[in-house]
Amino acid sequence: MIRTVVRELPRAAAYLLSGVLVGAPLLVALLVLGILGLALAPILVGLPLLAVAVLSGIPVGALERRRLALTRTPPPPDPHATPAEPGLAAWARLRLTERATWRELAYTVLLAFALWPLDVIVLFVALVVPGAMIAAPVQLATTSSASGDARIVKLWLIDSYGQALLCTAAGVALLLALLWPLVRYARVRAVLARLLLAPGEAEAERRLGEVTRSRARLVAAFEAERRRIERDLHDGAQQRLVSLSMTLGLARLDAPPHLADRLAAAHREADQVLGELRELIHGIHPQVLVDYGLPDALADAADRSVVPVELDVDLPRFAESVEAAAYFAVREALANIGRHSGARRAWIAGRYTGGRLRVEVRDDGTGGADPARGTGLTGLADRLAVLDGTLSVHSPAGGPTVLSLEIPCPQR
């Protein structure tokens, strides 16, 4: 226990002391705001002041949460939601409807009117009084020249060094006796602050929902960016290259033989670049997915697979995000099969039953695939998770590997 006290004492004292430094000015500010606000309310000028007073809990809460770090516990997260739209009005509207705001206000009022005075008393009794008692001989030495006696904390009058030393001994005893209560008080004080300032269960859940939504937004933004890049390449570089190839083709027709050879070389080069660009664009986002949906896009992926693929897919159209997530998962699976599995055949099956899209990719390879190792599959699993979907890979050593994905979704 002694060790705990020694370890915690500086932090506890710092926590309480800094509480005083926050609380005292806060009291003044609240009184000024409250009185001015109430006095000016009849002529409406006071209303904003009152609003500021009500919302004052928010910065105080933020500060107090940080101050909790002094007690060697992690500061609680911000319980507030992020406003859906920018602007002060939207912000204030949201804050005034949040329970956290009112809890913070309660804490602020409590801090200003009760907690910090209590902190002062505790600090005074537990540290200042024993401190003064211990310093009794010093006080006697500095003041005795004038009056010959000294009053310790305005209570005890001492006039001899014997009394002073006795006072010191009592002071030490008192200090030792009060250190533990001081530490306990600081702990209770921190628990109370945490109770009022940390997010409640509903707020924690709401935060989780917010995180999920923002992840979905990120994925959607990523998808839109993909589409934009695809379109830019298609409308820009690709068209120009085709045009260049056309010009070269026409030039070759009319060129004298010695030039025709060089033009032919340039032409071949241009066509190669075109081919590479075409594949690149296809990899970014295949147009067939947009135009024809999953079955044809999967057939196309199967066409491109190194390992022969049998396709058994019977699916309606889904939302773009669903189709894209499923398509890219299958393509990654086919790429992995081609690279690592040693498989000779692969099968893709896709069905839509009970409001769930299920796609399975199976191969007859050696197995032993570990989804934790490949970042590709992890990324795809994340992408499916955004849609509440799941991705599972079953790949015992010796094979076969089965990758299956499931997304709950309505059909388009």
Add this chain to the structure above:
Amino acid sequence: MPAALKIVLAEDSVLLREGLVGVLTRFGHEVVAAVGDADALITAVSSYAPDLVVTDVRMPPGLTDEGLRAALELRAANPALPVLVLSQYVQRAYAADLLDTGDGTGVGYLLKDRIGQVEQFAEAVERVAAGGTVVDPEVVRQLLRRRRDPLAALTPREREVLALVAEGKSNGAVARELVVTEAAVGKHIGNILGKLDLPPAEDTHRRVLAVLAYLRA
């Protein structure tokens, strides 16, 4: 030189449109209308009654497959209208949709990259206008990598012949390519039609059906 064709061209990129007009004119054809979107294409076809329509797949306003849809619409209204579709993508779904129109003759599906090979492109234009069927070699090549029913029954040589037929080549052209006699090609094609279970009917039609089976495999 074959007879000059009256062509309606649809392509949204001005650069390519001008280029295509240049190439087609260079080979003695007349581009009677060059338009930039699908609606204008349909209007132009009804007012010019062209010998051939050349259209891009991706066109305004949606920039998806408007051009192809317009082509399908035109073919539905007039199955005998030759249509050559230019695509930026190797996609058999597009080609299969196109071949499903009419009896599958007088249609072509070519990669845009192919325009640069101006002579082959001009040849494809003439072949489609004459009622032939042209599928881009790249699409064909991709399909060749797959080994699936009903094509599993075909020998490698027969598959090779079918691939060339899908590209729109005549028996003579196939024979030259494979360095065999035309009679041998005819025999191969007979076997292919038999194996794909296509009963004897009018010859060109069965060829298209074989190509379709090939595309759908």
